Amino acid sequence: MNLIKGFATTFKHVLEEPVTLQYPEQMKPFAERFKGRHHLRRYDNGLEKCIGCALCAAACPADAIWVEAAENSDEQRFSPGERYAKTYEINMLRCIFCGYCEDACPTQAIELGHEHQMSFTDRRDAIYTKTMLIDPVPEGADGTPREVEPGVFTRAIPDMPDAK
Amino acid sequence: MGVSSKLGNLGVVTTTLEDAVNWGRTGAMWPLLFGLACCAIEMMSTQASDYDMSRFGMELNRATPRQADLMIVAGRVTRKMAPVVRQLYDQMSDPKWVISMGDCASCGGVYNNYAIVQGVDEIIPVDVYVAGCPPRPEQLIHGVMTLHEKIKGERIQDWAS
Numbered sequence: 001m002n003l004i005k006g007f008a009t010t011f012k013h014v015l016e017e018p019v020t021l022q023y024p025e026q027m028k029p030f031a032e033r034f035k036g037r038h039h040l041r042r043y044d045n046g047l048e049k050c051i052g053c054a055l056c057a058a059a060c061p062a063d064a065i066w067v068e069a070a071e072n073s074d075e076q077r078f079s080p081g082e083r084y085a086k087t088y089e090i091n092m093l094r095c096i097f098c099g100y101c102e103d104a105c106p107t108q109a110i111e112l113g114h115e116h117q118m119s120f121t122d123r124r125d126a127i128y129t130k131t132m133l134i135d136p137v138p139e140g141a142d143g144t145p146r147e148v149e150p151g152v153f154t155r156a157i158p159d160m161p162d163a164k
Numbered sequence: 165m166g167v168s169s170k171l172g173n174l175g176v177v178t179t180t181l182e183d184a185v186n187w188g189r190t191g192a193m194w195p196l197l198f199g200l201a202c203c204a205i206e207m208m209s210t211q212a213s214d215y216d217m218s219r220f221g222m223e224l225n226r227a228t229p230r231q232a233d234l235m236i237v238a239g240r241v242t243r244k245m246a247p248v249v250r251q252l253y254d255q256m257s258d259p260k261w262v263i264s265m266g267d268c269a270s271c272g273g274v275y276n277n278y279a280i281v282q283g284v285d286e287i288i289p290v291d292v293y294v295a296g297c298p299p300r301p302e303q304l305i306h307g308v309m310t311l312h313e314k315i316k317g318e319r320i321q322d323w324a325s
Contacts, residue, residue, distance in 0.1 A: 018213075019213050019214055020213055020214065020215070020216040020219070021214060021215060022219070023215055023219075023301075023302055023305050024305070024306075024309065027302070028302075061274050062267070062273055062274045062276075063276065091271070092295040093267055093270040093271045093293055093295050094267060094271055094272075094273060095267070095295070095297070096267055096273060096274055096297035097296065097297055098297075116296065116299075116300060116302060116303055117302070117303065117306045118294070118295040118296070118303065118306075119292050119293060119294045119295065119303065119306050119307035119310040120292070120293045120295070120310075121291065121292055121293075121310060121314055123270065123271070123283075123285070123290075123293055126270075126293060126295060
């Protein structure tokens with residue numbers, strides 16, 4: 001009797017649909033708040049949101065972020081306010097994707113996206129630089145650095161509409 | 165060194181042989197049954213039916229290093245565990261590969277302290293580093309596919325060394 005019961009369970013599962021996800025071709029939808037690779041955001045006018053304050057680096061529990069700031073000028077403007085991030089590097093092998101950098105950022109410059117496919121044959125490839133992290137310039141906007149009128153972008157956290 | 169220098173230019177023969185051997189190596193790569201921390205949970209999940217690593221010829225985790233081709237270092241390696249990891253690696257038969265899964269195995273991650281080996285490549289050669297803390301099963305499979313790509317690029321000269 002037990003034998004039949006056992007086989008009944010087996011045969012019940014034989015007719016079921018396979019649950020396996022054919023991963024490289026199919027992808028499971030991610031939770032909206034899933035934290036993957038970082039993005040450095042821009043304003044709608046193309047200026048970078050990052051002001052080089054390095055609060056993200058201070059908040060990072062794994063010390064994965066390296067920020068080096070430099071002075072903005074109206075001839076060479078990258079971001080509103082006094083400073084911009086000259087170097088912005090994240091070591092993806094150190095980052096634990098906790099999102100503390102996102103929380104610490106005063107301008108919402110850094111956001112964690114949904115890209116997650118990160119594997120490297122050389123650990124040096126794991127250091128993502130600013131050029132790899134930053135969003136492309138929005139359509140119709142100028143890139144950075146650019147020349148602007150003096151006295152317009154004086155505040156580091158301006159009243160500009162959010163890029164999203 | 166090795167075969168190609170002794171036999172001269174075999175051209176088509178060696179290329180086809182390389183392709184065939186690399187295909188064989190990527191098609192049936194058995195990992196070592198070996199987990200160190202929370203990454204191992206994701207590794208188990210990768211082998212379970214939802215993601216099913218046997219689609220990549222990895223149905224079996226061999227519990228003995230002598231039958232394994234691939235070592236997935238899943239988790240942080242403590243200084244006390246380091247000799248064990250090294251011994252397991254030495255006991256694996258050639259050809260053998262290592263995936264460093266997750267931040268802790270790759271570079272210590274958040275555990276920047278005296279007890280943890282800051283990157284398992286201090287003790288064994290690593291082929292692929294997988295980022296994530298812990299990596300999702302998708303990320304581990306992506307790492308495995310990166311390793312497959314690397315192996316497919318291996319030439320006959322690399323085998324002898």
